[in-house]
Amino acid sequence: MGAEVIKIERLGGEETRYHAPWVRKQSAYWVQYNSGKKSVSMDLRKEAGKKILRSLIKVSDVLVQNFRPGTIEEMGFGYDALKTLNPRMIMVNVSAYGQFGPYRDQIGYDPIGQTMSGIAMVTGEDGMPPIRAGVPIIDRTTALHSAIGTLAALHERSISGEGQCIDVCLADSGYSLTEI
Template sequence: MPEVRPLDGIKVLDLSRILAGPYCTQYLGEMGADVVKVEPPGHGDDTRLWGPPFVGEDGAAETVYFLAANRNKRGIVLDLKSERGREAVRRLVAGADVLVENFRPGTLEKWGLSYAELAELNPRLIHVSITGFGQTGPYRDRPGYDLVAQAMGGVMGLTGEPDGAPAKVGLPVADLNAGTWAIIAVLMALQARHTTGRGQYLDVSLLDAQLAWHVYAAGAHFYDAPRPRRMGSAHPSIVPYQAYPVSDGWLIVAIGSEKLWRVLCRVLGLDIAEDPKFATNAARAAHRDELNTRLGEVLGTRTVEDWMKTFDAVSIPAAPIKDIDDVYADPWAAERDQVVRLPHPTVGTYFGNGFPIKASETRPRPTSAPPTLGQHTAEVLAELGYSAAEIAEF
């Protein structure tokens, strides 16, 4: 029986660039969708210039940034500022299930490619628009970037050391989070289409997606409770739950229950499990600094490896703080199929990180490396009915 993927037969038109949109469409492709990525003539997607680092030979080098979010796609070049380019998009839309784009509000309307106009061509079209701040509201027309959304969405205000400057997260989480919600939006609309028979317009913004992360921080605001603040690696509600220096580096310890607290005290040789100042999580939170001093004095005496052996033996949640090189050197990464290798026409071998869900029946899988600029233009235009002479005019 042939392998089935969850989005086999779904056609996706990707007009997006940079990260949130391409991240969304990369994984729609991994789930089986036929994704056609449209890039402007010249340099294409902005991230084709976002280097270093570059890989490949001079003159045909690709940026690591572009490669990271554009596998599983066929790449074509169209000039959407021209009527010829826009007409080709309309032909693509007529046969598409999903359109993903991240133009600033009003841009597609100016080109005659609004959702209302495209839905007349294809009432089953699911149109996902990803912007910085959404299609409505006072910030609608502002340009949206990951760093801006992290700043305005409260994430930077909660990230960093208590006495230090606000810090962005080490990865572009606003873009990646919005891209993930865009995937959810597509799957939601595909399911709804089974019932309604119609597509719909989906407005996804980086800032909205950041607020979806607030969870208990938003609860503290709504219930007028003490607000979360920058605490480094510490947790506002759970103690101990943070990074500690040990003799040769750093180790996190995450004690999420009173049972674990008693086990921790035993293996550390600390007779404080029933001390009224530390016996409950609420008490430990009230005496956080004193407790961390006590724990730090013991933890600092041994190495990461020594402590991990001790903690693993009694199932205490703990971990070394790894850098990226350490993560992919861990045998776990290969065991969980978290390293993807695919042939690439100029780079040689494309490497990427894997799909995070393991399915027993409809398994997503990578199919092709990111395209070179315009690699599939002639192929896709021919599928749309353009003659060889017409394709040459593009």
């Protein structure tokens, strides 16, 4: 769709850079999910990293983040802080259970999302224990929900001139698949 994507990784690079299988000295897994993206490694808890991120926010359209709820605010980059730097900024918060509610502090990833949402209960053989889907369906559905929400926010911004904050979570994505 023509977006320039700059992925911010922790110092040393994100964990999936080191997952096998390897193709030409690169993780095939990492390449699959990050082809076409630019990436930069920085420590957002240090002022030097924060300064770089502030400069990127001023010229960016969308910030997608997946820290635990409250973490990005502790770093000084909650939505209110982003709006002061760039009122047209769209922020997408991706977490396991959303930014609010009783499970907000719990970690989560695809297998947990599959079990908590009930996907594992409807997968597999009748009379057998629950089993995960063969693909990371919750991660992929959450990514789709994030993209759809971002596109809607970009459209709204073209009308209103204002950005907005979006909350997308693995649990809701899983629940949406069990409502069929």
